[in-house]
Structures are given as structure tokens and as C-alpha cells.
Amino acid sequence: LDHLVKLKTSPDFSAAYARAGLVTADGWPVVWLAQRQGARLERASGADMVLPVCEGAAAQGSSIYFVGPGPQAQAAALDILKGRFPKLKIAGAEAPKLPSGETFAELAAFDLDALAARINASGASLCFLSLGAPKQELLADALSARCPTVGFLCVGAALDFISGQVKRAPMWMQKSKLEWFWRLISDPKRLTVRYARCGALFLGLIARGRS
DSSP: HHHHHHHHHOOHHHHHHOOSSSOOOOSHHHHHHHHHHTTOBBBOOOOHHHHHHHHHHHHHHHHHEEEEEOHHHHHHHHHHHHHHOOTTTEEEOOOOOOOOOOSSHHHTOOOOHHHHHHHHHTTEEEEEEEETTTHHHHHHHHHHHHTTTTTTEETTTTHHHHHTOOOOOOOOHHHHHHHHHHHHHHHHHHHHHHHHHHHHHHHHHHHHHHH
């Protein structure tokens, strides 16, 4: 729902989405709304993709480049991933300090060409971006044009969860579709306004579906 809000308010975010090769539904409300319209859709969050993708990459001999989140979380998460998948090839890893803006123009203040050159030189097949929305989606879009042989996957807080820097909701809450509530009570200052906007959009979409 947060992405749907951003798609309505950010032309750059919308443009990045339009050029994406694959968009998944990370959120039960989106899945529920889509299913009401007859779509066959399952939830697929970035946090749930990292382990199976790393397992597949290790089995195939593909290498992965990691961008973000912070240095400590990244280092801890990579140690865990290497321990779990000994054959995993890590092509490179960095935690750059990107501009805090939410537009392509603000992102351009960062040396994208240099980052793209490092990713290309690493020989990576995939690159995980763990930077949060909309920054990671804008960066993925910008880098994909500069790294045509690399696949970019936006995984949000996945490495924070793996490292233990951020505690993910218990499995029973995830299965009960209450992960959003766990996140809200864990970080109310940052998420209260965001979730209020998401809730308003959700109610509007339900009402539109009934009209």
C-alpha cells in the first residue's frame, strides 16, 4: 500500500515502476484486493526472497552484489548468508550514503556511474538493493540502464532482519497478516503517518470496488 501511495504522488517512482521487469505484491491488502478482482496473486516480500534466491545462486554458481543497508547490518548479514550457503559467491558489497531525496534529480547527486562501473567489473549476475522505498527502486532503475547484464532486486529491510539489527514480526503474526501491526508498534514515530495514508487509500479502493 505504501508503494501505491507513492505511485500516486511521485512521477519518478511511477516511471521506475513502469520500467521494472517484475513487480511483486509485498503486502496482504494488495493481495486481498487483487484476489477480489479475480487475479491469481500471492504475497512475495523482498524479505522472503533473499534466502531462496541466495540458495539458487549458490547452486548455479551465480554471484551477487550487495548494496545497503548500513555497514554493520550488511557485514553481519553477509556472514550469516556465507555460513548458510558456503558456495554463495559474493561479487562485492558496499553501503553507500545516498542522498535522502526521493527523485531522480536528487539521486543524480550521487556518482551512479562509478557504482555501476564497480558492479559491472565485479561480474555479478544479481544485485540486492536494501535501501527502502523509493530510494532502492529509483536506484535499481538508474543502475539497470548502466548494467544491462545484471538483475536488480529490491529487498527492503531483508538484510536488517537477517543480521538481527531489526527484529521481524513473529511467524504467527506474519501468517495472521499482522506484520504491519508489529512494524507499527516497533516504530510508531516513523510509520504512523505512513500507515494512516495507506489505510485511507485501502478504504478508498474497497469503496471503489463496491461502486
